[in-house]
Amino acid sequence: MKQKWLLTGTALMLAAALAGCGNTPAADQAAKISMEQAQEAALDAANIEAADADISSATLSEVAGVTCYKVEFTSGDHTYSYSINAESGEVLEASYRDKTVAPVDSTQTDATASGVTTTPAQTAPNTSTSSSAVDEAKAQEIALAHAGVNAADATITKSKLDYDDGRQVYEIEWYANGAKYDYEVAVATGEIVNSGYEAKTVVGTGNSATVSEATAKQTALARVSGATEKDIYEWKLDYDDGRPEYEGKIIYDGSEYEFTIDATTGAVLEWEAETTRK
CATH class of the missing domain: 3.10.450.40 (Nuclear Transport Factor 2; Chain: A,)
Incomplete structure (x- = not known):
């Protein structure tokens, strides 16, 4: 069954050359696992049996000084791409996409x-x-x-x-x-x-603020357990296409929160949270 998905010998070298990633001498020397082992590592990480996968591309290359195998394959309704460390067999990068779902517009x-x-x-x-x-x-x-x-x-x-x-x-x-x-x-x-x-939808169309600043601040603080008004470091009333919005930032307990609140309806339009390094 593995003959369905493994690239070997001359076919592998040709695939690498056509892909433009060619096997460099340095990459060859750094590789400690085989292409077959790299493919097995990718399939194991995706929890997919070899018999259920079709390898479309498998190349050895060097990216940012790290020698790796790039393995791409399809299984069922998904397309997968994995980068495998050629020395340790560790998964460096992985992504997949559903072939049946069209891009969201x-x-x-x-x-x-x-x-x-x-x-x-x-x-x-x-x-x-x-x-x-x-x-x-x-x-x-x-x-x-x-x-x-x-x-x-x-x-x-x-x-x-x-x-x-x-x-x-x-x-x-x-x-x-x-x-x-x-x-x-x-x-x-x-x-x-x-x-x-x-x-992604307009929830307020008024041209004047009908929600008070105090109410909008409490709406934002309610999302950050333990934070108080003294933790609000930025605050302003702005307009977007004539619609009034409150914009602010809360810094509390090792995290930063930036947000936009509709000043007409009180709805939270945008909210971003980032954990800061301590």
């Missing part, structure tokens, strides 16, 4: 806001490394729970491994209830490193 977003059911979020593959405490599926679960969004109501448009200040994180983006959500979840701990969302 403004029409889809408006339909969601109008109560039309969106395509349920796909179950994510397991992309944890040997040292990871949180896999991709768990990271999605953590992000959705933090945002108070049900998985069935979310359309995930991006879910991949990345790095933030040298820390490995999952970048997760999705649309739900007329808003776009952006999250980063630490692989090692499951901690939410960054989070934010942006309302």
Whole structure:
């Protein structure tokens, strides 16, 4: 069955040359695992059997001084891309996309806001490394729970491994209830490193503030347990296309929160949270 997906000998060298990533002498010397082992590591990380996968590309290259195998394959309705450390076999990067879900556009977003059911979020593959405490599926679960969004109501448009200040994180983006959500979840701990969302529908059209500054501040503080008005470091009334908005920043307990509140309705239009280094 493995003959279905393994590239060997001359075919592998030809594939690498055509891909433009060629095997350099330095990369060859640095590689300590075989191409077959790299493919097996990628499939294991995705929790996919070899018989169920079709490898479309497998090359040895050097990226930012690190020799790695880039393995791309399809299985079912998903396309996967993995970068495997050629010395240790560790998963350096991983991403996948659903071939059956079209990119989300403004029409889809408006339909969601109008109560039309969106395509349920796909179950994510397991992309944890040997040292990871949180896999991709768990990271999605953590992000959705933090945002108070049900998985069935979310359309995930991006879910991949990345790095933030040298820390490995999952970048997760999705649309739900007329808003776009952006999250980063630490692989090692499951901690939410960054989070934010942006309302994609206009919820206020007035040209004067009808929600008081005090009320808007309490709306923001209610989202940060333990914070008080003294923790608000920035605050102003601004206008966006004639619509009044309160913009502010809260710094509390090692995190920064930036937000925009509609001054006509009191709705939170934007909210971003970032964990600061201590």
